[in-house]
Amino acid sequence: MSTQPDTILISGGAGYIGSHVTHALNEAGFTTVVVDSLVKGNRFAAEKASHFRQGDIGDAAFIAAVCDEFKPAAALHFAAFIEVGESVQKPDMYFENNRDKAVVFFKTMASKGVGKVVFSSTAAVYGEPEIVPITEDSPWKPINPYGQSKLEAEMALREIAGVRSATLRYFNVAGGAPEAGLGETHVPETHLLPRLLLPLLDMPAEIQTGLGLKSGFKVFGTDYPTRDGTAVRDYIHVMDLADAHVLALKYLLAGGKTEIFNLGSGEGYSVNEIVAAARKVLSRPDYQPGTAPRRAGDPATLVADSTKARSVLGWAPHRGLEEMLSSAATWHQTETYINTIRQKVS
Ligand SMILES: NC(=O)c1ccc[n+]([C@@H]2O[C@H](COP(=O)([O-])OP(=O)(O)OC[C@H]3O[C@@H](n4cnc5c(N)ncnc54)[C@H](O)[C@@H]3O)[C@@H](O)[C@H]2O)c1
Ligand SMILES: O=c1ccn([C@@H]2O[C@H](COP(=O)(O)OP(=O)(O)O[C@H]3O[C@H](CO)[C@H](O)[C@H](O)[C@H]3O)[C@@H](O)[C@H]2O)c(=O)[nH]1
Numbered sequence: 001m002s003t004q005p006d007t008i009l010i011s012g013g014a015g016y017i018g019s020h021v022t023h024a025l026n027e028a029g030f031t032t033v034v035v036d037s038l039v040k041g042n043r044f045a046a047e048k049a050s051h052f053r054q055g056d057i058g059d060a061a062f063i064a065a066v067c068d069e070f071k072p073a074a075a076l077h078f079a080a081f082i083e084v085g086e087s088v089q090k091p092d093m094y095f096e097n098n099r100d101k102a103v104v105f106f107k108t109m110a111s112k113g114v115g116k117v118v119f120s121s122t123a124a125v126y127g128e129p130e131i132v133p134i135t136e137d138s139p140w141k142p143i144n145p146y147g148q149s150k151l152e153a154e155m156a157l158r159e160i161a162g163v164r165s166a167t168l169r170y171f172n173v174a175g176g177a178p179e180a181g182l183g184e185t186h187v188p189e190t191h192l193l194p195r196l197l198l199p200l201l202d203m204p205a206e207i208q209t210g211l212g213l214k215s216g217f218k219v220f221g222t223d224y225p226t227r228d229g230t231a232v233r234d235y236i237h238v239m240d241l242a243d244a245h246v247l248a249l250k251y252l253l254a255g256g257k258t259e260i261f262n263l264g265s266g267e268g269y270s271v272n273e274i275v276a277a278a279r280k281v282l283s284r285p286d287y288q289p290g291t292a293p294r295r296a297g298d299p300a301t302l303v304a305d306s307t308k309a310r311s312v313l314g315w316a317p318h319r320g321l322e323e324m325l326s327s328a329a330t331w332h333q334t335e336t337y338i339n340t341i342r343q344k345v346s
Contacts, residue, residue: 007031007070008249009114011057011105012078013049014041016184017120017173017238021076022049023180024242025249033070035063036079042185044336058101060108067112074116074249075109077102080150083190084124084297087146098149103156110163116252117157117165118245123234123264123302125151125169132268133234133305136169136260144297154260164258166248171234171264171304173241175324176331183331184238187344188212192233192274193328196289200282201332210345219271221294224301230271232301234264237319237327247313256312264304265317274321281325 008025012018013034018041022032026048034049037056046052051070055062057079080098081087087094106117124147125140142148154167174193176183184194189211196217198208208214222229244263269277279287309315331337 005029005031006073006253007033009066009070009072009075009109010034010049010078011075012036012041012080012120014038014043014046014052015078016186017170017241018076018078019045019048019182020177020238021078021242021245023177023182024239024246026050028246033066033072035066040081040186042340044340045182045185048180048182056101057105058097060104063105063108064112067109067114072114074118074252075114076118076120076245076249077105078120079105080120082146083188084144084146085190085295087144087149088297091145094145094149095152098146099152099156102153106157106160106163110160115163116249117163118248118252119154119157119165119167121150121154121167121169122147123169123171123262123304125154126302128299129302132301133266133303134262135305136262136308158258164252164256166252166256166258167260168244168248169260169262170241171236171262171302173238174235175237175239175319175327177239178327178331178334181336183334183337184328185337185340187341192271193324194332196275196278197282197325197329197332200278200284200287201329203332204338204342206345207338207341210341216290218290218292219275220292220298222291223294226270226300228270228272231298232268232270232303234266234268234303235274235321235324236264236317237324240317240319244309244313244315247315251313259308259312261309261313262304262306263309263315264306266304266306268301268303269321277321278325281322282329
């Protein structure tokens with residue numbers, strides 16, 4: 001029997017979620033190979049991998065060469081564009097990167113005998129759900145090109161002969177692993193936790209201005225049909241998500257069949273509840289956010305039913321909202337975060 005650790009190919013591993021999963025795979029004893037074009041990601045994050053090769057997932061010759069060099073046992077596919085608003089403005093860019101290039105990536109790997117894939121999908125495939133919590137067989141009706149492009153990539157992956165896949169549909173990912181030198185480092189930054197925390201942490205002015213936070217953080221929409229009028233989401237710590245990837249990978253390596261799994265905590269928090277938790281974690285009891293109209297395309301409530309991931313993968317999230325907020329706050333104050341954002345917005 002071989003004693004070599006399995007080698008895992010990770011596309012988009014220089015990005016937010018992919019870098020945390022790469023860290024978890026290293027800790028679990030795998031050899032990690034990240035491919036990333038760095039179109040959005042960060043070199044400091046890529047360097048967490050055992051090996052890093054810079055290139056595009058749509059470049060079949062590049063992916064084939066990486067497969068020949070490292071002979072991966074499986075792949076995790078994170079590389080994509082992730083901004084819903086931008087996808088409405090530039091749908092072709094999203095279908096090209098998130099669907100067409102993903103298909104090139106999957107087919108190239110299949111041609112090299114890599115027949116096990118963990119795919120990063122999103123709650124956006126459910127659009128505006130009629131029933132919450134949302135199970136995997138709720139209607140798949142995306143309401144924007146981002147969600148549609150991810151759904152079409154999922155479906156294409158399931159059609160490729162000889163490939164077994166685990167599609168993981170994430171809900172709202174948050175938090176970081178500052179102790180490992182990792183955290184959310186997006187430009188632009190559209191996500192709630194960083195946008196709320198950066199002004200509260202009194203970050204340097206050029207960072208706040210560069211991320212569109214010059215006039216502070218604003219709650220988007222106070223007239224939703226929810227318990228306090230603000231939108232409800234299911235927040236999941238990025239390291240709990242990373243645990244799910246390790247389990248999904250082991251499931252496929254052990255012969256598991258193609259499946260789809262929702263990944264969320266099952267608990268919904270409103271934007272106002274997140275603001276209240278941030279006041280407590282950062283000891284800013286008097287903080288009052290601004291308000292603004294609803295952001296176009298935002299559903300009122302998205303909460304996951306992750307029963308299937310619990311029963312099939314044995315996964316359970318362990319890290320709560322306070323840990324998401326405190327790990328994010330710690331990360332945003334690191335030199336790595338501040339210097340990276342400074343460079344990107346200058
Ligand atoms: N962030 C979230 O809250 C969230 C929620 C649901 C689903 N997802 C999914 O998770 C995945 C990762 O999201 P993230 O937040 O880490 O995004 P990210 O932008 O931080 O990371 C994506 C990475 O992919 C790379 N990339 C993009 N296109 C590429 C290409 N053609 N070739 C090579 N590399 C390319 C980027 O450089 C970047 O490093 C995406 O597939 C996204 O759809 C994210
Ligand atoms: O400055 C801000 C930023 C966000 N929000 C609100 O906070 C909630 C969460 O917003 P995020 O942008 O953090 O997350 P979304 O629920 O919009 O997006 C998540 O789900 C999407 C699919 O629905 C995509 O997958 C996306 O990548 C993922 O983070 C929303 O009600 C949003 O309107 C604010 O009030 N103010």
